[in-house]
Amino acid sequence: MSDGSKAKNPRAGSRKHKTPRTDEERRARRRRKRERRDKHSAARQARRAARKAAKQKRRDTALRRAGTSDFLQRRMAGLMRFLFNWAQAVGRLRASRIAARVTRVFGRLSKENKLGAANIAAAYPDKSEAERAAILSEVWDNLAAQAIEYAFLQDLVADFDPENMQDGPVEVVGIEHIHALRDSGKAGIIFGAHIGNWELVAAIGARLGLPVVAPYRPPTNPYIAAEMEKRRSAFVEDLVVSGPGTARQVARALAKGNHIGVLVDQRIAEGQAIPFFGRMSLSNPVVGVMARLFDCPVHGSFSVRLPDGRFHVTMTPPLALPRDAKGRVDAEGANVVVHGMVEQWVRSAPGQWLWLHDRWRYGRRKHNKQF
Known part of the structure; x- marks a missing residue:
């Protein structure tokens, strides 16, 4: 230009205007950059997680279809x-x-x-x-x-001699309680847990003249389910498939004077919240409910595997369950007693219980406090 002055660059002026002039403005600008960077990073991670979840879902679906x-x-x-x-x-x-x-x-x-x-x-x-x-x-x-x-269950029962238990594969403590319940002519409830060989308890009861009606959850494979049902039917009077109508079928069996055998140590989604190993867990309420309805004797029974390959089966005497002011069995109090006994059994042989089941899944945030 003729006057020798330089033309101003409008972008330079704009940048100069936007450049922070105070420490506070510089910190705010850096903070906004971090926030944008974190936002983009979170979006990328979310997209990667969504792709991974979709891929896993497709894989699981394929495996389920194959299975x-x-x-x-x-x-x-x-x-x-x-x-x-x-x-x-x-x-x-x-x-x-x-x-x-x-x-x-x-x-x-x-x-x-x-x-x-x-x-x-x-x-x-x-x-x-x-x-x-x-x-x-x-x-x-x-x-x-x-x-x-399972391949030897019938042999174990056949080799059980109640008159000479010390030389056989199974010894029973409390056999007199089995005889008493058998001879009473009354319906009864026998609860157990997934300890030792849990099928052996019902099998020995049947060998001693005390067959049970047992709720069970069959395997999803129908051919395996049929094989297992055939083996169980040798010592279980009737098998009740667990489901919405299970309680009614159990009640009908008790009304007919039959004996019920039920494993109570797994989580029931609609069950009673009971402390179990110091944490609240939704637990099977069937024993307390049926004991209140029928006022029948309730026994506990479980097996423990011994180091020499033999088994120790315990049958408890009838439990003294808590009752309300009218003399009826307190269902909730009875279930607390029952699951407290199961915890004692597990503590006596912790390596023989099925810890692989998510017993404490429901209410983990609210109920996992210690007692």
Whole structure:
């Protein structure tokens, strides 16, 4: 230009105007940049998580479809029968040891292993890491032995001699209570838990003339379910499939004077909130409800696996359940007593209980407080 002055750059002036002039403005500008960066980063992470979840959902759907195919279900049932035949060929104790080694290896890779470790840690905060790991390892051993022993259950019962229990595979403490309930002519409730070999309790009861009507949840594989039902029917008077009508069927059986055998240690979504190992858990209320309706004797029974391969079965005397002012059984109080006994059983043999079940799932945020 003729006057020698330089033209002003409008962008330079604009940048100069936007440049923070105070420390507070600089901090605000940096904060806005961080917020934008964090927002974009969170959006990217959300997109990645959504893609990963969709991929996992597709994989799970494919696995479910494969698992429910008739071809694969038949093959799985055939594999189970093959394992039972193999176990009978090599013997119960040896087959149980081999199955335990395999189950420990593959069990560690499952999500149930992590769940079991968390449950044991919450129940036994004072035990060392090594002690809790030993309990979890024994849980897998017991589960493997339980599966193998389906092939030998009838043999175990056939070899049980109530007159000479010390030389047989099963010893029973409280056998007089079994005889008394059998001879009373009254309906009764026998509750148990997933401890030791939980099928053996009902089998020994039937051997002593005390068959039970038992609610159960069949496997999703119909061919495996049919095989297991056939084996259970040898010692269970009637099997009631768990579902919406279970309570009515149990009530009808008691009204006819039958005996009910029920495993009460698993979570029931609509159950009674009861402290179990120091944490609230929704628990099976059927014992207290039926005892109140029918005012029948209630016994507890469970089995423990002994180191030499034998079993120790306990039958308690009839419980003195709490009652209300009118003399009727207090259903909720009775269930507290029942689940308190189950906890005592588990504490006596923690490695033989099914810690792999999410007993405390519902109400974890509200009810996981200590007592």
